[in-house]
Amino acid sequence: MFIQFLKENRYVSMLLTLLRFYLGWQWLTAGWGKISSGKFDASGFMYGAVKNMSGEHPAVQPWWGNFLKEVALPYVDFFNVIVPWGEFLVGLGLILGIFTSFSILMGLTMNFAYMFSGTTSTNPLMVLLGMFILVAGINAGKIGLDRWTIPFLRRLLFKKTEKEQFPQSA
Template sequence: MFIQFLKENRYVTLLLTVFRLYLGWQWLNAGWGKISSGKFDASGFINGAIKNMTGEHPAVQPWWGNFLKEVALPYVDLFNVIVPWGEFLVGLGLILGIFTSFSILMGLTMNFAYMLSGTTSTNPQMVLLGMLILMAGLNAGKIGLDRWFIPLLGKLIYKKERNEQFSQSA
């Protein structure tokens, strides 16, 4: 019932837009700060998270710490590019309201990655707001480019499927 309310209520659309713009600005600003400085290096963060997987009450679970040690750290140069650009593009998508569900899903993925790495900061509040946006689906992007783009995309996909069916039956 609550999810249906989020998906269909036109007044909730306004609240979701406020949440979307807030989260979009947070992501855009974080990403742009890293991109424009030209000095972003995730290796310090990753090494700190790896250190936090030991002790009596580790802040980082061993499975995540091992991922960071075995995958993220050896490919830190790749992460130094995808983290800031990912943050920036998530923010841009949310602000413009285009591919809103995908944008917030990627934002939530980053929020969880930061929390799994032992940081809290604003991530829990961003996760709560992001989950509302994700549950709302298309209603979260109605005041944005999704209003026009998603129906157009649906028509293009339907037309392509119909053409494929027609060519198979001929």
């Protein structure tokens, strides 16, 4: 019942828009700060996370630390590009309300990556608010560009030709 309320109530779409703007601004400014400084380097963060995967009660689980050590650190230059631009684009998508569900899904993925790496900061709050937006689906982007883009894409992708709609009998 609550999920249906999130997905269908037009007044909830207004509240979701406020949440989108808040989260979007957080992501946009975080990404733009990294992009505009030109000095973003994720290697220190990753090395710190790898260091925190040892001990009796590690802050970073070994499976995540091994991912960082074996996959992310060797390609840190790639991550130095996709992290700031990912943050910026998630923020832009949420503020404009375009591809809202995908944007929040990518934002949640980054939030969890930061938390898996042993940081807390604002990530748990962003995850909690992001879950409401994700569960609400289309309703979260109704006051935004999704109002027009999602129906357009549905028509474009699921358009049936006349032959498919009216097959000729044999």
